[in-house]
Amino acid sequence: MAQFFKPQKRGKAVSKTLKAQVSGLDHQARAVVRGSGKEAGRKPQTRFIMGALPGEVIQYKTTGKHSGTLERILEPSTDRRDAPCKYYEQCGGCDFQHVDESYQQSHKQQVVEELFQKFGVFDATTEPLPWQAPLVSEPTRYRRRVRLAIRWLGKEQKLLIGFREAQSHQIVAVEDCLVAEESLLQVVNRLYPVLNTSSIATKLGHLEAIQTNKLVILLRITDDLTKEAIQSLENWQAEQNIDIWLQSDSELTPLNNASLPFDTSIDGDKLYFQPGDFLQVNGGINERMVQQAIDWLAPEKTQRVYDFFAGIGNFSVPLARRAQSVLAVEGVYRMAEQTRSNAEVNELTNLDALAADLNDITSPDLAEPADLWCLDPARPGAEGVMKLLKKLKPEQRPERIVYVSCAPDTLARDVAAIVGLKSNKKTSDYRISKLCTVDMFPQTHHIETMVCLERAS
Numbered sequence: 480m481a482q483f484f485k486p487q488k489r490g491k492a493v494s495k496t497l498k499a500q501v502s503g504l505d506h507q508a509r510a511v512v513r514g515s516g517k518e519a520g521r522k523p524q525t526r527f528i529m530g531a532l533p534g535e536v537i538q539y540k541t542t543g544k545h546s547g548t549l550e551r552i553l554e555p556s557t558d559r560r561d562a563p564c565k566y567y568e569q570c571g572g573c574d575f576q577h578v579d580e581s582y583q584q585s586h587k588q589q590v591v592e593e594l595f596q597k598f599g600v601f602d603a604t605t606e607p608l609p610w611q612a613p614l615v616s617e618p619t620r621y622r623r624r625v626r627l628a629i630r631w632l633g634k635e636q637k638l639l640i641g642f643r644e645a646q647s648h649q650i651v652a653v654e655d656c657l658v659a660e661e662s663l664l665q666v667v668n669r670l671y672p673v674l675n676t677s678s679i680a681t682k683l684g685h686l687e688a689i690q691t692n693k694l695v696i697l698l699r700i701t702d703d704l705t706k707e708a709i710q711s712l713e714n715w716q717a718e719q720n721i722d723i724w725l726q727s728d729s730e731l732t733p734l735n736n737a738s739l740p741f742d743t744s745i746d747g748d749k750l751y752f753q754p755g756d757f758l759q760v761n762g763g764i765n766e767r768m769v770q771q772a773i774d775w776l777a778p779e780k781t782q783r784v785y786d787f788f789a790g791i792g793n794f795s796v797p798l799a800r801r802a803q804s805v806l807a808v809e810g811v812y813r814m815a816e817q818t819r820s821n822a823e824v825n826e827l828t829n830l831d832a833l834a835a836d837l838n839d840i841t842s843p844d845l846a847e848p849a850d851l852w853c854l855d856p857a858r859p860g861a862e863g864v865m866k867l868l869k870k871l872k873p874e875q876r877p878e879r880i881v882y883v884s885c886a887p888d889t890l891a892r893d894v895a896a897i898v899g900l901k902s903n904k905k906t907s908d909y910r911i912s913k914l915c916t917v918d919m920f921p922q923t924h925h926i927e928t929m930v931c932l933e934r935a936s
């Protein structure tokens with residue numbers, strides 16, 4: 480039969496296998512390779528490839544204009560180690576186990592340094608950043624919360640529970656996870672036979688296991704469970720003394736009216752939360768991070784504090800123990816209410832909470848100005864708070880700001896905005912007095928950083 484030419488849709492690049500030497504690591508710990516030679520007549524591209532290290536010669540497959548997947552390491556780096564977790568090659572939960580923890584930590588500090596330089600936060604040729612020792616975590620068994628994906632395999636009549644593969648919807652079944660507290664996967668394994676029936680498993684979205692004062696299971700359900708299914712979960716709950724919560728699109732319900740779990744603050748105060756609320760995943764490092772925020776802010780009994788992006792009051796409650804008053808601001812109404820309730824339970828009359836969108840905050844929303852600000856935004860950062868700071872008269876601005884960040888790029892952008900404030904057009908109103916990385920997520924590329932900024936006068 481005659482073959483006719485059919486024009487191809489533009490932009491659909493053909494995947495190729497290439498060889499290259501890795502030139503560096505980006506802020507997501509992806510290897511940077513510059514295309515060697517011409518690829519199908521195009522200009523060589525820079526691509527980002529997970530799993531390789533600077534100096535290594537690799538073979539990779541192109542998957543997009545700037546992406547590729549690692550196929551083979553032809554010349555390994557001496558920094559490479561065998562990953563401690565047997566699921567590492569498939570599981571998307573960790574992406575930095577192929578180097579040891581000190582490499583991970585120094586890479587993370589270097590990323591922050593480079594981003595601060597890029598955003599003009601400081602000039603490396605004239606003034607080094609005042610780095611403090613990193614807050615270093617246990618390298619394994621540090622997670623007190625895990626989320627597992629779930630799929631019912633209809634043909635095999637079997638439930639699959641595990642972590643997602645990187646950039647894929649596939650699930651890797653795991654019996655244990657090296658970064659999670661041991662109790663978490665153990666309890667999931669015990670619950671498995673109860674969930675492994677089509678009447679429950681087909682209605683599950685995902686599962687979370689959380690360990691604070693007690694173990695809690697949160698089941699995300701996509702449809703109502705039958706009475707019998709609920710009864711079997713309740714029987715297991717009673718037998719194991721472990722609370723189960725069901726989360727649907729519209730509500731979060733504890734089975735048998737299970738009570739709220741709580742985290743304990745550095746002063747022994749109880750921070751109650753619902754299983755759907757934000758909770759810092761690394762309990763040990765969280766304690767040290769909160770203590771350091773307090774040391775850096777150094778609140779006095781005469782000072783007022785704003786805790787922006789407050790969650791359930793992780794920083795607000797210990798700050799309220801030391802300051803004259805604290806206003807916690809949180810976007811999720813329920814969590815702001817929880818902070819208020821946590822203030823009451825711990826008999827703190829000087830802590831109030833406001834539910835507000837911090838992208839859009841104005842000083843009248845906050846009533847009186849505060850002497851100290853604590854900021855702990857999610858990844859998009861705190862642009863709205865930066866706008867607020869800029870609009871304030873210099874004398875209304877805080878004496879000190881501690882910024883806790885889980886995204887170094889938005890941190891660099893926001894810190895650049897703070898050090899760029901100049902009331903007298905010459906010198907900055909604020910300088911960075913201390914900063915450090917916080918090892919919140921060992922074995923992954925995620926970077927947590929704390930920065931303390933002090934007002935000049």
Ligand SMILES: C[S@@+](CC[C@H](N)C(=O)[O-])C[C@H]1O[C@@H](n2cnc3c(N)ncnc32)[C@H](O)[C@@H]1O
Nearest residue numbers: 757788789790793809810836837838855856857
């Ligand atoms: C990284 S968590 C920190 C929570 C708390 N500081 C802690 O240590 O547990 C960030 C918090 O910011 C809140 N948040 C995110 N975007 C917000 C916004 N635009 N306005 C107010 N709060 C926001 C989230 O709901 C979340 O509770």
Ligand code: SF4
Nearest residue numbers: 564570572573656657
């Ligand atoms: S998330 Fe757990 S199971 Fe997955 S690679 Fe990391 S340690 Fe292993």
